[in-house]
Amino acid sequence: MDIGFVGVGVQGAPMVERILGAGFPTTVWARREASTRPFAGRARIAAGAAELGASCDVVGVCVWDDDDVREVVAGRDGLLDGVRPGTVIAVHSTTSPELCRELGAAALDRGCTVVDAPVSGGAERARLGTLVVMVGGDDESVARCRPVFETFGSTIVSTGPLGSGQTVKLINNALFAAQLSLAVDAFRLAEEAGIGKATLGECLSEGSGSSRALRFHAQRVLVEDGPFAPSPIFRKDVELCAGLPGFAGSALLAAARRPL
Structure with a gap:
């Protein structure tokens, strides 16, 4: 072949x-x-x-x-x-x-x-x-x-059927974006409470609140120590979600758009 x-x-x-x-x-x-x-x-x-x-x-x-x-x-x-x-x-x-x-x-x-x-x-x-x-x-x-x-x-x-793979991928990406927005909030709240980033990252990465998005953000803030800046491809994928049936006005889409 x-x-x-x-x-x-x-x-x-x-x-x-x-x-x-x-x-x-x-x-x-x-x-x-x-x-x-x-x-x-x-x-x-x-x-x-x-x-x-x-x-x-x-x-x-x-x-x-x-x-x-x-x-x-x-x-x-x-x-x-x-x-x-x-x-x-x-x-x-x-x-x-x-x-x-x-x-x-x-x-x-x-x-x-x-x-x-x-x-x-x-x-x-x-x-x-x-x-x-x-x-x-x-x-x-x-x-x-x-x-x-x-x-x-x-x-x-x-x-x-044809098209369903893209639907699943977009839902996956929307969920990751929503979880990432919550991870950004979690680190902000910890900082305001006087808890160090490394301490929070170590606890959450192995705790029940862990997710791939959380671990991704923890690594980013500890290494780069800068504000979250979504990539163009990140923005593109989230906005494609808006065209999926039932997504307009959904809590998932609203949460996914928050980091944008």
Whole structure:
């Protein structure tokens, strides 16, 4: 099985390393040529997305946002301009569920399919092969992709129809953001009470109030000792949650937006 991968940045590059390490023949392409240089001699470097699509059975896409995914999949000289029938395109980027369904419909016209397969865990867990992969799509396409997903993911969950993987990922990200906002408050309250950051971090990290968000924030405040500054991707993912059914006006969305 020939594998393609579009987008080899902070998240995508270690995923490709795992795919290569498993022995899959792999072709990569990125809009920034410099991103593909570390793979020279180990993977085929495509000249564009359409060329990559013409030579691969499963193609992973790991770029920034909805517009970028739409461009590399369905834009001019995108994957769908070159893809061969039977190919499965796996969207690993965090996007709106609607986009994946839109691309799925366009792909069917070319005789191929789309699955949404966003990942959770970050670059370090990608390097370790322990990402969580949330996969939405038809059973046959998901099964075809599974051996590839198993190279970088230790938890692979079929979530339902196309778009459902993105829904689960966005709920996950909203919950993390909400927990992070509470962690920020917890450290503020401790400081006002005269309790040291290190003391609070040690207690909460092993206490019943612990969470991954709490441990993340504890490490950040103890090492960086600065105000929380959400990244653009953090903001992007939280705002995508606003489009999910039932999220508008929900306590979860309100809490998730607090650090923004």
